Amino acid sequence: GQQVMQIPQYQHVQEGEDFTTYCNSSTTLSNIQWYKQRPGGHPVFLIQLVKSGEVKKQKRLTFQFGEAKKNSSLHITATQTTDVGTYFCAASGSARQLTFGSGTQLTVLP
Amino acid sequence: ETGVTQSPTHLIKTRGQQVTLRCSSQSGHNTVSWYQQALGQGPQFIFQYYREEENGRGNFPPRFSGLQFPNYSSELNVNALELDDSALYLCASSFDRADEQYFGPGTRLTVT
Secondary structure: OOOEEOOOOOOEEEOOOEEEEEEEEEEOOOOOOEEEEEEOOOOOEEEEEEEOOOOOOOEEEEEOOOOOEEEEEEOOOOOOOOEEEEEEEEOOOHOOEEEEEEOOOEEEEE | OOOOOOEEOOEOOOOOOOEEEEEEEEOOOOEEEEEEEEEOOEEEEEEEEEEOOEEOOOOOOEEEEEEOOOOOOEEEOOOOHHHHOOEEEEEEEEEOOOOOEEEEEEEEEEEE
């Protein structure tokens, strides 16, 4: 079945530094979604990318979808302690089933 | 607008027992998906219900079954519990199988 690989697994940054997580698939994706899960919480939808080469921004967060629609990235500029959590990419397959990556756990040191 | 709710919050069961988990979808949503999330892993798709019919199933054995009711709430049933079933079970609702999913707080199941 469809698989998405996500790297890195863990990332520790100093507050104010940038952070990037990457999501890769061996197959072409119809779309990619990004979710954030705070410690002890549940995944919260951030954004969906559909078009080849699409770039979307949400304040300090920039999301990109690769030209071949096989990879995606989430970049956070000037991290804050409120950015702490695990960031998941998720690919939509048949019947709208979501396949989640393994996540990148972000720790922000004050 | 009422968000997705799940019950119970926590549950402890013994191997071999059966469990039922419940989910109320967000107001206006007619699709419910269930996920299993082991510690340190991403959510794994179990199945999806759309307008009371199963609309897709992940790689889970038949002892995982579900229902969706006319008000679009849903149940996840797991028979013959195994130790590996210990996980956070997440319910997510959406409108007309739309991709954007709204997750509930989850049920933490521990099998001893």
